Amino acid sequence: MAPLRICSLLPSATEIVCALGLVDHLVAVSHECDYPPEVRMLPTITKSRLETGGFSGAQIDAAVSEGLRGHAGLYVLDEELLARLQPTLILTQELCEVCAVSYDQVQAAVRALHGDQTILSLEPTSLAGVLETVTAVGLAVGCPGRAAALVATLQQAFQPGVTSAPVVARPRIACLEWIDPPFSGGHWVPEMVSVAGGLDALAAAGDRSRRLTWQELAAADPDVCVLMPCGFDVEGATEHYRQADLPEEWQRLGAVRAGQIYATDANAYFSRPGPRLARGIEILAEILAAPETGLTSGDGWRRIVSAVS
Secondary structure, three states: OOOOOEEEOOHHHHHHHHHOOOHHHEEEEOOOOOOOHHHHHOOEOEEEOOOOOOOOHHHHHHHHHHHHHOOOOOEEEOHHHHHHHOOOEEEEOOOOOOOOOOHHHHHHHHHOOOOOOEEEEOOOOOHHHHHHHHHHHHHHOOOHHHHHHHHHHHHHHOOOOOOOOOHHHOOEEEEEEEOOOOEEOOOOHHHHHHHHOOEEOOOOOOOOOOEOOHHHHHHHOOOEEEEOOOOOOHHHHHHHHHHOOOOHHHHOOHHHHOOOEEEEOHHHHOOOOOOOHHHHHHHHHHHHHHHHHOOOEEOOEEEOOOOOO
16 A cells, blocks of 8 residues: 555645644645644645735735636646645545635646545534544544544534523624625534534524625624634734724624624634634633633734723
8 A cells, every 4th residue: 555645735634634643644735734833844735826915804805806706716736746746645625715726626636646646525514524524534544543532522622611691691792704894704603602602693503604794793783703814813813903994883883882802813713624623612712701801812812992981
C-alpha cells in the first residue's frame, strides 16, 4: 500500500487531521490553513484571486459577488504542485464557493494525476455533521479508533450545559457572519448558541447563512450581537465593525444601547467546522455570562461597544 499523503484544501480538515495525530502525513494545505502552527511550514497549494487588503466589509462583499458572477472561482489551485506531490488523499468540499477551491476544479486536476487518489468531500451543516466528518476522515486515513475518541470528546462539548433559565428567558443572540451588509450565521451556529444557553434571533439550526436587511435585524432586536465575520480574528472583526457604514436601525438595537456587542475570532472558533467549535460554544457562554461576571474579554472574544447612558 502506498504511504498516506494528505492534501488538505480546508482549514477545518487540516485541524481534524492534526487532531488525529497525522500532521506528518500532510504534504500540502490551503493558503488559509494556519492551525496548528506547524502546518504553516507546509507547501500551500491554493491562493485567492481577490486582493482585499484594506477593503471595508462592503467592498469585500462587492468583490466576492463580482468574482462569483465571473464563474472563474475565487481561488486558484496549483495543479503543477499537486502533480509533483502526488497525494493519495485530497480533502475538499462542495458546500460553499466562497470558502474554498471548487470541487469541479479539484476533480479536473486529479484526472491529470498518475496513480490512485481519493477525494473526500466534507460538508457538514450541523454539529452532528461535524462529528460525522471526523469519523469520515478517520476512516479515510486508517485511524477509526482515534476518530471515535475525538468524536466522544466533542460530543460531550456539544451537549447543552445546565442552565437555570427557561427557554423563554434565554438571551436572544444575533450572530453576524458579516456586518456590512449583515449576514446571519448559519448551519451549526444556531446550535452553538442553543448549547451555550441562548436563543438565535436570526436563524434556526441548519439554516444557511443569508443576507439580511437592516430592517430584519431591527425587527429581531436581539439582546446580544456577536460579530463573527468569516475569515477574521478578534482584531479583524473589530476593525471590520469600525469601518462599517451602520445605519440608524443599528443604533436603535437594544443590544447596541446596552453595550452588548462582541467581536470574536470567527476564523478559529466559528467559521471552521472542526474541533475548535467546542471553544466557540464556550465563548458564547462566556459572552452570555459577561453582564454578571463583569468580564469584557477572553480568549477569542472582546466587548467592543459600551452601554449608552
